[in-house]
Amino acid sequence: MRKYFVSFAGLCLLCTGLGPTGAITAAAQEQAASKTPPPKVLEIIVETLKPGQSGSPHLKTEAAFPQAFRDAKWPQHYLGMDALSGRQRAVFFVGYDSFDAWQKDTDASMKNPTLAAALDSASIADGALLESLETSLYTYREDLSLAGPVDIPNMRYMEITIFNVRPGHDKDWEDLVKLYTTAMQKVPRAHWATFQKMYGTQTSGSRYIAVVPMKSLAEVDQEILDGSAMAKSTSPDDLKKMSELSAAAIESSESNLVSFNPKMSYEPTWAQADPSFWNQK
Secondary structure: HHHHHHHOOOOOOOOOOOOOOOOOOHHHOOOOOOOOOOOOOEEEEEEEEOOOOHHHHHHHHHOOHHHHHHHHOOOOOEEEEEEOOOEEEEEEEEEEOOOOHHHHHHHHHHHOHHHHHHHHHHHHHHOEEEEEEEEEEEEEEEEEEOOOOOOOOHHOOEEEEEEEEEEOOHHHHHHHHHHHHHHHHOOOOOOEEEEEEOOOOOOOOOEEEEEEEEOOOHHHHHHHHHHHHHHHOHHHHHHHHHHHHHHHHHHEEEEEEEOOOOHOEEEHHHOOHHHHHHOEE
């Protein structure tokens, strides 16, 4: 989605996602039962790896975590991904219905001695390969998202964009995204979910992320084409307004690609959708 916005507004920074909005097309409203809605609370864990520790070394230590949860028949699941751009790192998404659910999951895992011991052992081995570890918590912003739940089991990549918003400019940011969302409704394939950071590394202003799940990286090529076509169908006044809001609101942004890794994931019954992919353990 960043590519849509760059070509659309003529900017060098911007957007991405995975979720519904209050004003979407009728086609997007007809969501299939198999599609997964964005979580209300999203825990993101980023492991930055030491040089030379990606690939097989990290997969070996990381596989111990999902195995521990499988042995415990743990009800909470998560998605593990490898970064395809930026620094060598692993990214984990854990979705919850609420912060209360997050706390209960954390408390329960600590009170399970077998699981806690297995996770401690796995953490020691995995930690030796890491340069840094960061955990952040985000809340879903449905009003800043477009085109609803997606068929996550059949997705293989995500485009993730971080937006750092200048202090005092959250209203400008919201106005910008809503203008952009209205324009993007003309593109049938466009979809993203926006999340706002509540806890994690301090920034000068607010931080938002937008996430676009994709079946293949060919969708990035299509984004570029769709963005160019959309820009031509948007009024000069709207383009000018978005450019002004972007300059006022956005301090910085960064986009990266990640790929799903079944060996680092503790997924629910996704293997039914594609056994050849999700059964790789």
